Amino acid sequence: MRITQNMMAGVFMxxxxxxxxxxxxxxxxxxxxxxxxxxxxxxxxxxxxxxGRSLLAAIDQYAENIAQGKTRIETTDQTLTMAGDLVRxxxxxxxxxxxxxxxxxxxxxxxxxxxxxxxxxMQLANSQHAGRYMFGGHEVDRPPFTRxxxxxxxxxxxxxxxxxxxxxxxxVGIDAxxxxxxxxxxxxxVDIFAELKNLIDGLEETDLAVGSAAIRAAVDPLQNAEVQIxxxxxxxxxxxxxxxxxxxxxxxxxxxxxxxxxRDEDADVVRAALELTQLKTAYETSMAAAAKIIQPSxxxxxx
Amino acid sequence: MTHLFGLLQIGTSALLxxxxxxxxxxxxxxxxxxxxxxxQRVGMETTTPAESPVGTIGFGVRTTIVERVYDRxxxxxxxxxxxxxxxxxxxxxxxxxxxxxxxxxxxxxxxxALSEFWSGWQDLAMNPSGGVERAxxxxxxxxxxxxxxxxxADLERIRTxxxxxxxxxxAEINRLTASIADLNQKILRIEAGxxxxxxxxxxxxxxxxxxxxxxxxxxxxxxxxxxxxxSVGSGRTLVExxxxxxxxxxxxxxxxxxELMWPDVGGGWTDISGEVRAGKIGGWLDVRDGKIADxxxxxxxxxxxxxxxxxxxxxxxxGAEGTTGIDFFSGSxxxxxxVDAAILADVNTIAAAAAGAPAGDGSNxxxxxxxxxxxxxxxxxxxxxxxxxxxxxxxxxxxxxxxxGHQSDMLAYLENYRESVxxxxxxxxxxxxxxxxxxxxxxxxxxTMAQDMLDSLLNMKR
Numbered sequence: 001m002r003i004t005q006n007m008m009a010g011v012f013m014x015x016x017x018x019x020x021x022x023x024x025x026x027x028x029x030x031x032x033x034x035x036x037x038x039x040x041x042x043x044x045x046x047x048x049x050x051x052g053r054s055l056l057a058a059i060d061q062y063a064e065n066i067a068q069g070k071t072r073i074e075t076t077d078q079t080l081t082m083a084g085d086l087v088r089x090x091x092x093x094x095x096x097x098x099x100x101x102x103x104x105x106x107x108x109x110x111x112x113x114x115x116x117x118x119x120x121x122m123q124l125a126n127s128q129h130a131g132r133y134m135f136g137g138h139e140v141d142r143p144p145f146t147r148x149x150x151x152x153x154x155x156x157x158x159x160x161x162x163x164x165x166x167x168x169x170x171x172v173g174i175d176a177x178x179x180x181x182x183x184x185x186x187x188x189x190v191d192i193f194a195e196l197k198n199l200i201d202g203l204e205e206t207d208l209a210v211g212s213a214a215i216r217a218a219v220d221p222l223q224n225a226e227v228q229i230x231x232x233x234x235x236x237x238x239x240x241x242x243x244x245x246x247x248x249x250x251x252x253x254x255x256x257x258x259x260x261x262x263r264d265e266d267a268d269v270v271r272a273a274l275e276l277t278q279l280k281t282a283y284e285t286s287m288a289a290a291a292k293i294i295q296p297s298x299x300x301x302x303x
Numbered sequence: 304m305t306h307l308f309g310l311l312q313i314g315t316s317a318l319l320x321x322x323x324x325x326x327x328x329x330x331x332x333x334x335x336x337x338x339x340x341x342x343q344r345v346g347m348e349t350t351t352p353a354e355s356p357v358g359t360i361g362f363g364v365r366t367t368i369v370e371r372v373y374d375r376x377x378x379x380x381x382x383x384x385x386x387x388x389x390x391x392x393x394x395x396x397x398x399x400x401x402x403x404x405x406x407x408x409x410x411x412x413x414x415x416a417l418s419e420f421w422s423g424w425q426d427l428a429m430n431p432s433g434g435v436e437r438a439x440x441x442x443x444x445x446x447x448x449x450x451x452x453x454x455x456a457d458l459e460r461i462r463t464x465x466x467x468x469x470x471x472x473x474a475e476i477n478r479l480t481a482s483i484a485d486l487n488q489k490i491l492r493i494e495a496g497x498x499x500x501x502x503x504x505x506x507x508x509x510x511x512x513x514x515x516x517x518x519x520x521x522x523x524x525x526x527x528x529x530x531x532x533x534s535v536g537s538g539r540t541l542v543e544x545x546x547x548x549x550x551x552x553x554x555x556x557x558x559x560x561x562e563l564m565w566p567d568v569g570g571g572w573t574d575i576s577g578e579v580r581a582g583k584i585g586g587w588l589d590v591r592d593g594k595i596a597d598x599x600x601x602x603x604x605x606x607x608x609x610x611x612x613x614x615x616x617x618x619x620x621x622g623a624e625g626t627t628g629i630d631f632f633s634g635s636x637x638x639x640x641x642v643d644a645a646i647l648a649d650v651n652t653i654a655a656a657a658a659g660a661p662a663g664d665g666s667n668x669x670x671x672x673x674x675x676x677x678x679x680x681x682x683x684x685x686x687x688x689x690x691x692x693x694x695x696x697x698x699x700x701x702x703x704x705x706x707x708g709h710q711s712d713m714l715a716y717l718e719n720y721r722e723s724v725x726x727x728x729x730x731x732x733x734x735x736x737x738x739x740x741x742x743x744x745x746x747x748x749x750x751t752m753a754q755d756m757l758d759s760l761l762n763m764k765r
Binding site for chain 2: 001002003004005006007010011014034036037038039040041042043044046047049050051053054057058060061064065068130132136137138139140141158160163164165168169171265297298299302
């Protein structure tokens with residue numbers, strides 16, 4: 001085969017371009033720490049990376065929902081505990097002041113105490129979480145419970161519940177209908193406000209015998225109310241557990257998804273750096289060889 | 304029949320022939336870096352010898368022909384591979400720009416915009432009366448619509464730019480065909496006598512044919528008079544003897560896209576866009592009407608389904624103030640997708656609640672958030688369809704790169720082979736130069752000697 005100077009120059013140039021292109025790619029990998037710097041670097045890999053990223057975004061959102069749901073449940077639980085304590089306090093007063101020997105003045109004092117308890121329970125029933133009323137169903141922007149001067153309570157909310165998406169097509173619903181907590185919405189339920197009002201009425205009754213009967217009559221329902229509140233609290237526990245478990249699942253899963261994305265996307269920097277060194281050596285060698293081969297010509301040796 | 308003047312004749316013929324050979328060698332050296340140049344050789348033969356009683360006696364040397372050294376079959380193959388290289392290079396160049404449009408590796412793309420959009424609906428579902436959540440969701444919707452619109456417009460601009468490339472490519476084709484026709488005439492004039500070969504003109508014509516084949520896949524052959532006949536597609540003539548037919552680029556009446564037109568015999572124009580398979584023109588047409596059009600229709604389908612699915616649920620729900628029947632997105636596809644003006648004017652019209660439910664209900668927002676994983680795009684989710692589009696673009700770029708690389712290697716191999724046959728080797732020419740110079744010097748010496756002999760002869764008379 002005849003070899004001309006142009007062939008030698010051409011071969012050197014082509015290989016030099018190939019070598020520099022390969023070096024540039026490794027250099028980009030080292031600099032960006034990423035193996036995939038554009039979709040064509042690995043079309044299948046980028047598909048997996050993007051799917052993983054969508055999943056990560058969804059996981060973050062679910063985790064955020066769960067965190068919000070957990071504080072909501074914890075706040076609800078706290079509120080209910082306080083309400084239960086108040087109801088117990090009211091029951092004790094009813095038990096203590098039901099005797100006919102209790103004077104009117106003493107009853108008057110107790111009535112004032114129950115009125116305070118009534119308002120405190122109502123205040124708890126109107127609690128807010130993140131600026132929204134917790135016991136008004138979907139009516140989150142106005143206090144769900146109000147009373148008139150006669151201590152007759154009314155509910156202004158609806159039957160809506162607070163729904164928390166914790167996974168794809170999976171929701172946890174937290175009861176937000178205040179009537180289920182504080183009124184007799186369900187069969188056998190106790191209207192706490194009505195019972196407290198009965199107690200107040202009984203304590204304020206001028207006929208002490210009639211009053212005592214009314215006070216005694218309030219004891220059992222108030223005990224039931226306590227049970228009602230406790231039952232609602234125990235309803236929350238499995239939900240909290242479920243959210244916690246799902247939250248932990250997401251936390252674990254997130255790490256695995258991140259790992260998978262990393263495997264596809266992240267550059268093996270050590271390997272890239274090593275390859276870069278190898279390529280550099282090859283590049284320098286071919287330049288040195290070219291410098292020796294391209295330069296000499298017959299003209300150098302004539303005469 | 305030998306005489307002293309015969310010696311002078313031999314010397315003269317040698318001087319002239321060696322000088323001509325030095326001339327050609329010099330021409331070779333001068334053109335060592337000229338693209339398309341084939342090295343030339345002087346043919347030499349003995350002149351007609353004279354009969355003499357002792358046998359035939361030679362009368363020197365004469366040059367027969369100056370011919371180029373080349374492989375006549377290599378040209379056709381080179382042109383074919385060059386056309387394929389042009390096609391993949393054009394595709395790669397255009398697709399590289401498409402890939403930038405779908406740059407998802409940095410995390411700011413369609414994938415991100417979709418994720419943020421669905422997250423916005425979930426946040427709103429958790430707090431349906433929240434003003435901040437509504438504003439954020441409207442923003443995420445705008446970002447999503449903007450991203451789709453921007454990508455669609457970018458693709459459209461690349462197609463328009465491809466139209467401009469086509470026009471420039473056709474202008475180049477016309478310049479090359481004109482020059483081939485002109486060279487045809489020059490070659491005919493030189494070779495008309497039947498003895499000379501138009502080496503340099505033929506080299507230039509071969510080069511023009513090679514450049515032409517990088518632009519468009521041509522068929523070419525030489526007619527009996529040595530003129531190149533060039534045609535494209537299904538036998539559409541571009542060059543015939545001294546005439547060339549100028550291609551043109553005309554916008555299509557319905558699509559407005561540039562189409563490649565060939566001048567009819569009747570003075571009309573024939574659309575030959577569909578006949579071009581290779582060369583840069585073929586690559587541009589292929590990527591413009593095939594691949595990019597396909598990406599755009601995928602993007603458009605994504606936008607259309609997003610608009611219709613989200614709007615169907617949204618219109619059925621109720622806003623914070625009970626408004627119903629409002630669309631979330633306006634527009635009919637990727638080109639004009641936007642968040643509805645009513646929503647931008649008042650984010651309270653975002654229908655988070657089921658119809659008739661109070662402001663705190665987030666069930667409709669939950670339904671819309673559920674679209675994230677719903678199989679709304681012929682069996683897959685929106686995100687999966689968007690990711691598949693990006694993957695597809697990456698795959699096409701990779702394919703074009705691989706083919707262009709392979710084609711370029713193939714061409715390099717053929718060009719190396721051509722260089723091996725036709726290329727100028729400076730060392731070889733240098734050796735020739737010395738060889739011819741030595742012969743020239745010796746011939747000159749011989750003439751001096753013949754002159755001395757003549758002088759001696761003439762001096763005898765005195």
